[in-house]
Amino acid sequence: xxxxxxxxxxxxxxxxxxxxxxxxxxxxxxxxxxxxxxxxxxxxxxxxxxxxxxxxxxxxxxxxxxxxxxxxxxxxxxxxxxxxxxxxxxxxxxxxxxxxxxxxxxxxxxxxxxxxxxxxxxxxxxxxxxxxxxxxxxxxxxxxxxxxxxxxxxxxxxxxxxxxxxxxxxxxxxxxxxxxxxxxxxxxxxxxxxxxxxxxxxxxxxxxxxxxxxxxxxxxxxxxxxxxxxxxxxxxxxxxxxxxxxxxxxxxxxxxxxxxxxxxxxxxxxxxxxxxxxxxxxxxxxxxxxxxxxxxxxxxxxxxxxxxxxxxxxxxxxxxxxxxxxxxxxxxxxxxxxxxxxxxxxxxxxxxxxxxxxxxxxxxxxxxxxxxxxxxxxxxxxxxxxxxxxxxxxxxxxxxxxxxxxxxxxxxxxxxxxxxxxxxxxxxxxxxxxxxxxxxxxxxxxxxxxxxxxxxxxxxxxxxxxxxxxxxxxxxxxxxxxxxxxxxxxxxxxxxxxxxxxxxxxxxxxxxxxxxxx
Numbered sequence: 001x002x003x004x005x006x007x008x009x010x011x012x013x014x015x016x017x018x019x020x021x022x023x024x025x026x027x028x029x030x031x032x033x034x035x036x037x038x039x040x041x042x043x044x045x046x047x048x049x050x051x052x053x054x055x056x057x058x059x060x061x062x063x064x065x066x067x068x069x070x071x072x073x074x075x076x077x078x079x080x081x082x083x084x085x086x087x088x089x090x091x092x093x094x095x096x097x098x099x100x101x102x103x104x105x106x107x108x109x110x111x112x113x114x115x116x117x118x119x120x121x122x123x124x125x126x127x128x129x130x131x132x133x134x135x136x137x138x139x140x141x142x143x144x145x146x147x148x149x150x151x152x153x154x155x156x157x158x159x160x161x162x163x164x165x166x167x168x169x170x171x172x173x174x175x176x177x178x179x180x181x182x183x184x185x186x187x188x189x190x191x192x193x194x195x196x197x198x199x200x201x202x203x204x205x206x207x208x209x210x211x212x213x214x215x216x217x218x219x220x221x222x223x224x225x226x227x228x229x230x231x232x233x234x235x236x237x238x239x240x241x242x243x244x245x246x247x248x249x250x251x252x253x254x255x256x257x258x259x260x261x262x263x264x265x266x267x268x269x270x271x272x273x274x275x276x277x278x279x280x281x282x283x284x285x286x287x288x289x290x291x292x293x294x295x296x297x298x299x300x301x302x303x304x305x306x307x308x309x310x311x312x313x314x315x316x317x318x319x320x321x322x323x324x325x326x327x328x329x330x331x332x333x334x335x336x337x338x339x340x341x342x343x344x345x346x347x348x349x350x351x352x353x354x355x356x357x358x359x360x361x362x363x364x365x366x367x368x369x370x371x372x373x374x375x376x377x378x379x380x381x382x383x384x385x386x387x388x389x390x391x392x393x394x395x396x397x398x399x400x401x402x403x404x405x406x407x408x409x410x411x412x413x414x415x416x417x418x419x420x421x422x423x424x425x426x427x428x429x430x431x432x433x434x435x436x437x438x439x440x441x442x443x444x445x446x447x448x449x450x451x452x453x454x455x456x457x458x459x460x461x462x463x464x465x466x467x468x469x470x471x472x473x474x475x476x477x478x479x480x481x482x483x484x485x486x487x488x489x490x491x492x493x494x495x496x497x498x499x500x501x502x503x504x505x506x507x508x509x510x511x512x513x514x515x516x517x518x
Contacts, residue, residue: 013026013027013028013030013034013036014026014027014036014037014038014039014043014055015027015292015471016038016039016057017068017069017070017292018067018068018069018070019039020067020070021057021067021068021069021070022056022057022058022060022064022066022067022068023054023055023056023057023066023067023068023073023086024038024054024055024057025052025053025054025055025288025289025292025370026049026050026051026052026053026054026055027051027471028051029048029049029050029051030045030048030049030055031045031048032045032046032047032048033045036055036083038057040057043055043057043082043083044083045083046081046083046084046085047083047084047085048085049085050370052287052288052289052369052370052434052452053085053086053087053288053370054068054085054086054087054091054288054370054372055083055084055085055086056080056081056082056083056084056086057082058082059079059080059081059082060076060079060080061076061079062076062077062078062079063075063076064076065096066080066086066091068376068379069291069379069380071323071326071375071379072096072322072375073091073372073373073375073376073379074091074092074093074094074372074373074375074376075091075092075093075094075096076090076091076092077089077090077091077092078090086372087367087370087372088367088372091372091373092373093359093373093374093375098322098324098325099325100324100325100328100337100341101325101328101329102328102329102331102333102334102337102338103328103329103330103331103332103333103334103336103337104329105329105330105389106329106330106331106332106333106389106390107388107389108389109306109307109388109389109404110307111307111308111309112307112308112309114273117273117274117275117308117309118273118274118308118485118489119271119272119273119274119489120271120272120274120276120277120489120490120492120493121269121270121271121272121492121493121494122269122270122272122276122427122492122493123203123204123267123268123269123270124270124272125203125230125232126230126231126232127203127228127230129201129203129276129425130203130272130276130277130427131202131203131204131205131206131267131427132204132277132427132428132444132445132491132492132493132494133169133204133443133444133445133494134167134168134169134204134206134264134267135168135169135170135171135172135204135205135206135442135443136156136168136170136171136172136205136206136207136208136209136257136260136261136264137171137172137173137174137199137205137207137208137209137443138152138153138171138172138173138174138208138209138211138253138257139174139196139199139200139208139209139210139211140173140174140175140176140179140210140211140212141179141196141210141211141212141213141216141218141219141220141223142178142179142180142212142213142216142217142218143175143176143177143178143179143180144179144180144212144213144216144240145175145211145212145213145239145240145249146173146175146176146177147246148211148240148246148249148250148253149173149174149175149209149211149253150173150175150506151246151250152171152173152209152211152249152250152253152254152257153171153172153173153506154173155250155254156170156171156254156257156258157170157171159254161258161261162261164261165261165262165264165265166265167264167265167266167267167268168206168261168264168265169443170442171257172442172443172505172506173506174196174199174506174509175506175509176192176509176510176511177513178192178218178511178513179192179212179216179217179218180213180215180216180217180218181217181517181518182217182218182515182516182517182518183217183515183516183518184217184218184222186515187514187515188513188514188515188516189217189218189515191396191397191511191512191514192218192511192513193218193222193223194396194397194398194423195396195397195419195420195423195511195512196223196423196511197223197227197423198397198399198422198423198424198425199422199423200224200227200229200235201227201228201229201230202422202423202425202427202443202444203427204427204443204444205233205443206232206233206260206263206264206267207233207234207235207257207260207263207264208229208233208234208235208236209235209236209237209253209256209257210223210224210235210236210237210238211237211238211239211240211249211253212237212238212239212240213239213240213241214239214240214241214242215241220237220238220239224237232263234259234260234263236252236253236256238252269493269494273308273309274305274308274309274310274489275308275309275310275403276310276427277305277310277311277427277428277488277489277492278310278311278313278400278424278425278426278427278428279301279302279305279310279311279312279313279426279428279429279430279488280313280315280418280421280422280424280426280428280429280430280444281298281302281312281313281314281315281384281385281429281430281431281432282315282316282384282414282417282418282421282429282430282431282432283295283316283319283380283381283384283431283432283433284414284431284432284433284437284439285363285365285366285369285433285434285435285436285437286366286369286371286377286380286381286432286433286434286435286451287365287366287369287370287371287434287435287451287452288369288370288371288380288434289369289370289434289451289452289467289468289471290371290380290381290432290433290434290451291376291379291380291381291383292380292451292470292471293451293452293467293468293469293470293471293477293480294432294433294434294449294450294451294465294467295380295381295382295383295384295432295451296383296470296477297449297467297470297477297480297481297484298383298384298430298432298449298481298484299383299384299385299386299387299481300386300477300478300480300481300482300484300485301386301430301481301482301484301485301488302384302385302386302388302405303386303387303388303481304481304482304485305485305488306386306388306403306404306405309403310403311400311402311403311404311405311406312385312386312404312405312406313400313406313407313408313421313424313426314382314384314385314405314406314407314408315407315408315409315410315417315418315420315421316381316410316411316412316417317343317344317347317409317410317411317412318347318351318358318361318374318411318412319361319374319377319378319381319412320378320381320382320407321344321347321358321361321374321375321378322358322374322375322378322379323378323379323381323382324340324341324344326382327340327382327385327390327407328340328341328390330387330388330389330390330405331389331390332389332390332391332392336390336391336392336393337390339392339393340390340393340407343393343395343409346409358374359373359374361374361377361412362374362377365435366435368435369434369435384432385405385407386405388404388405389404389405390404390405390406390407391403391404391405391406392404392406392407393406393407393408393409394406394407394408394409394424395408395409396408396409396410396420396512397419397420397423397424397511397512398424399424399425400424400425400426401425408420408421408424410512411512413510414431414437414439414508415439415441415507415508415509415510416510416511416512418431418439418441418446418508419441419508419509419510419511419512420511420512422441422443422444426444427444427492428444428445428446428447428488428491428492429441429444429445429446429447430446430447430449430484430488431446431447431448431449432448432449432451432467433448433449433450433451433455433463434450434451434452434455435455436450436455436458436459436462438462438499438502438504439499439504439508440497440499440500440502440503440504440505440508441499441504441505441508441509442500442504442505442506442508442509443505445491445492445496445497445499445500446497446499446500446504446505447464447465447484447487447488447491447497448462448463448464448465448497448498448499449463449464449465449467449484450463450465450466450467450468451467451468452467452468452471453466453468453469453471453472454468455468456468461498461502462498462499462502463498464487464497464498465480465483465484465487467480
């Protein structure tokens with residue numbers, strides 16, 4: 001359910017999203033005793049309430065469902081009086097009955113006429129995929145080759161050799177902590193290889209060095225078997241043991257990448273339809289404003305992209321928990337809806353097996369920003385998916401091949417989530433934050449959206465777009481959605497993002513680690 005945005009006016013002291021809501025959000029810091037207008041009657045604040053936190057609009061008896069977004073965000077842990085601060089001390093998570101109605105809100109999306117569709121300047125690759133950047137990569141099969149890979153990339157980056165190749169964006173070292181001490185067959189290795197194969201075939205790369213140690217479980221031959229790497233992508237694969245040590249390996253890697261530079265530099269951007277954009281979305285360091293400002297505005301941009309024939313991907317399965325009944329209503333079919341519920345069931349079992357629960361997700365920063373339960377966080381997070389039909393549900397790092405709104409099963413941990421989404425084919429990422437996440441995801445550009453104006457002003461060197469105007473009343477979800485969509489097109493065409501300027505991206509390559517370390 002898309003929240004009703006504030007009207008153009010001075011920032012309201014209370015932000016109520018739906019008429020049936022039991023709580024409102026403080027638009028400014030509120031002191032105890034302040035007289036407030038909740039839209040129905042005068043309300044006296046009983047506590048000091050920080051900006052972004054919740055205030056009770058009516059008396060709520062212990063055990064009562066508490067509504068925000070017109071949906072359940074938790075249950076009153078004790079009697080709550082109108083005007084009280086509603087948070088960890090008096091609002092608790094409980095499971096509740098959810099009705100699953102499949103595909104009842106699904107619709108055939110009306111695409112814009114081709115003459116009206118947006119376009120951008122991208123790299124059309126030989127297999128028909130489209131890149132938004134043009135990198136060379138050093139991909140490691142195992143942690144043991146990570147240091148050599150980073151040295152190769154660093155020498156390429158700082159030697160000046162790249163200066164003569166203006167159409168090459170750089171060299172990215174994709175290192176990780178896995179590849180050995182794990183079962184050579186099984187879910188963990190399958191997931192790791194799925195990620196690596198997704199990067200090997202990603203259109204933002206124009207050449208690769210694949211580097212192993214030599215004796216690891218994740219053998220390069222098995223990793224690359226049956227992988228459809230583009231015919232125009234040069235690949236050099238070897239191991240430190242085969243080449244003869246670290247110094248020789250670094251020298252060999254630099255030499256091979258230098259040979260690839262003239263080939264990669266031939267790539268040129270051409271005008272292409274927006275349907276070639278696969279937009280990955282993610283939220284990190286969320287606050288109470290996330291579901292009011294940045295996430296619904298990003299969802300509006302996703303809707304615009306879908307109408308242009310493109311694809312928007314939402315992940316972070318633990319952070320849509322409690323909203324799955326809303327998503328299956330939008331599923332294109334019962335089959336698609338049940339794929340989502342299967343992943344939810346997997347997460348319930350996974351967290352229980354590890355001694356946790358689905359409500360363990362909200363972080364200390366989330367809670368400081370006004371979020372109390374996973375239900376409340378999820379209702380804000382799901383808004384990134386906009387309003388169109390859910391056309392597919394894919395597993396972690398699985399290729400995204402169906403245009404439209406797609407859900408990918410990923411953890412909520414930001415670098416792991418986005419690594420999977422990029423492996424699935426995303427060529428642009430939009431990342432929303434209310435607390436101030438620092439993030440990038442080379443080789444894919446990542447736009448950072450601040451949920452509130454104070455954050456945007458405080459971390460302006462990291463933030464690309466300020467969504468706080470929605471809460472301030474100076475813009476609307478629809479207007480900001482158009483701004484975000486236009487920025488996605490510009491960034492896909494080569495405009496640098498703040499995270500790219502700060503060289504974020506290499507350390508954020510974090511494949512999901514599943515299974516036993518042996």
